[in-house]
Amino acid sequence: MGDLTRLVLKRLGYGLLTLLVVSILIFFAVELLPGDVAEAVLGQGATPETVQAMRDQLGLDRPAVIRYLEWLGGAVTGDFGVSAVSGDPVMRVIGARFVNTLFLAAYAAVIAVPFAIFLGVLVALLRNSVFDRVANVMTLTSISSPEFFLGYILILYLAVKLPLFPAIASLSGDMSFGDLLHRAFLPALTLVLVVTAHMMRMTRAAIINLLASPYIEMARLKGVKPWRVIVKHALPNAWAPIINVVALNLAYLITGVVLVEVVFVYPGIGQALVDAVAKRDFPVVQAASLIFAATFILLNLAADVGAILTNPRLRHPK
């Protein structure tokens, strides 16, 4: 296990370096956008005097590099600064929203991951049957439709025609856990539909790939039942690619759901990021982007560790 710890530490080190590069890219990308926070906040109501007054207050007239280094100095000590627009600490602006995003992602993942893997195993078992075809067509259709469209379809059938679930997923602090699950069901279901196909297809492909191996043929010749061949013999060797694609989809559930948030008025971090970009609120953009980048880095790391743990050969490299 010593090797594994070293690998994790090394990867975390690279991760920090990646975050630094990301923060530089984000900062200068925001700088490149036309207009600055003063013009964006004042909008149509801007006059040269008020814009200047706001720039003076926010220190926007200083060189970009100095402002970046100041921000970086705060960030390495854990202080992500205050929102340029509202003056509130960044963590307060996006903290609660990030929790909401994690909740929705977890909700969707808890349904989607077991469902997709189970379905993947099932279609591998019944490959080329009618069931296989139908499952493939259904999941591919749902992944090919834009998320907001899926959302509207679900709203139409499950909220308007059949009023089972609320059409808008506005959360408030005093809801019980059951209420939360009920409120957030439609956005979670939308996400499930979006991510299932990818994971299911990868599970199916990885298993079918292995079915041509001699050891599977051996098992079959021994008279092992088909489902047992797949679950006991093929699946353990297929975990690595499956874990990879699961990690990728989990990252997507956290970082790529702004459209679902808009359709269901779900107070997640995606909307906060879009709003912050529109207002050129650099500290908030930066913090949200770093959270997204860190999500990708950590989940990729987790996928690699998972792949190593499920494959003894990788644990003992020659």
Place this chain on the structure above:
Amino acid sequence: MTKKNQELIERIVEGAKKGQISRRDFMNYSAAAGLTVAGATGLWTKQAKAAPQAGGTFRWGIHDGNTGDTHDPGTYVTRTMIFLAHTHRSYLTMINGDGSLGPDLADSWEANEEASQWTFTLNSNASFHSGRPVTANDVVASFNHHRGDASTSAAKALLSDVTDITADGENTVVFSLSGGNADLPWLMTDYHFAICPANDDGTIDWKSGDGSGPYAIDSGEFGVQFSLTKHEGWHGEGAWFDKVEILTLNDPNARQTALVTGDVDAVSQVDVKTMALLERDPNIQVFNIPSAGAITLPMHCDTAPFDNVDVRNALKLSINRDEVIEKIMYGAATKGNDFHHSPAQPYWPDDIPQRDYDPDQAKSLLQKAGMENLTVNLSTADSVTAGAVDMAVLYAEHAKAAGITINVVREPNDGYYSDVWLVKPWTLVSWGARPTPDVMYTLAYKNDAAWNESRWQNERFNELLLQAKAELDESLRAEMYREMAMLARDDGGTVIPFFNNFVYGARANVGTPDELAASWESDGARAASRWWFES
């Protein structure tokens, strides 16, 4: 309408007056008797409606909010904040449902003869949610927040002729102006001028969200939602609901679905594309209110070819306003006449001939100017208003008949108001409603205004503007605004195709007054304190 149906309707109205039938039944029966939904709604509110009832939680979906919003009245920009401000804070005056000016925090106001000094007397019953009474000091501090060099308030320009604001005792505030301004009490309704509690050092405490309005904020998250509870002892009349929930619903579909499924009781904007469909739903009432908001196409009058008045008028003649209103706004607009003064504002001159689509006359004007086959660029972006680019393309088609080529330049949505508006010679702009013609003209048509978007310089117009501003005689004032309208229409550089209507909705069980204010959507942004639930 047949006689039989007439009798039927009379019976229904009678039943409603006695409280024997509910609003929903009333709507259904009326439809059976051949009335349209809009007609039946009007009949119900005019004839059959019961007195307002107290109680309930009013869930109000508002169409524009941002995570970056703040409680700072100087940077209010989104509808959510403006509507929230009218719910949890107070203004000195307010615009009533019938368009007249009424008291809010100020009980009464009077001017000296030149209208250069105004005295406002505050309602002594007014109190902040924290419990302390609203005093003249709070008012002075709230206005000083928008003045001075360090102020970042977007309303700074509105107060540029205010030289001094002083408190005279606990309940009297005196505004001294550099010149006369008969409109000052109207100006007080501007959404930035919300009254906040003063700190000891003369600044205001806007961060806490304390106010003296009908509802106090319990909790909230910017760009998401606010929960409010009735402020017992509010100084005004109304506030029938016990609680108010304000939800930011930016997506038009989400807003519409929420209204249809009953997840909210009212929404501040209905998509004009689906307006006709929603009107058919008996559970929903749709309001279509002419407003003073406008779409303008200002041409820089100091830039060729727009420096030639014949070219400007040829372009004004080359737009088919009726078709634009029908196809882009689905009828939810009031025809413009190239002067920025809406029928929803006071002093509107109703006898000015309407300018219509006349490509032949446009052609002859261009001939006179020696500019046949004129080619011009029109800059626009979809963020300006829904359908802005389509509108420009339609205009370009209309103008072809006059031999004019309009190149529609699609600019980036982002930064439109900093990089395109006031910069490019011909743009498409959306203006919110302003309470009086003086405010609008001073803001965007006065020779030295920062936002003189058409760079129009007309001596007579500017002279009249100053005269009318200080004129306390109503009929003289109206006469001046009429002359200014003619000048803007025939010499100015702004094409005004229409004044957009406010189209918003509510569930059928929401009761509303007979007349709805036209200053903002949702009854002048005051639905929370003016509307009620019918049982």
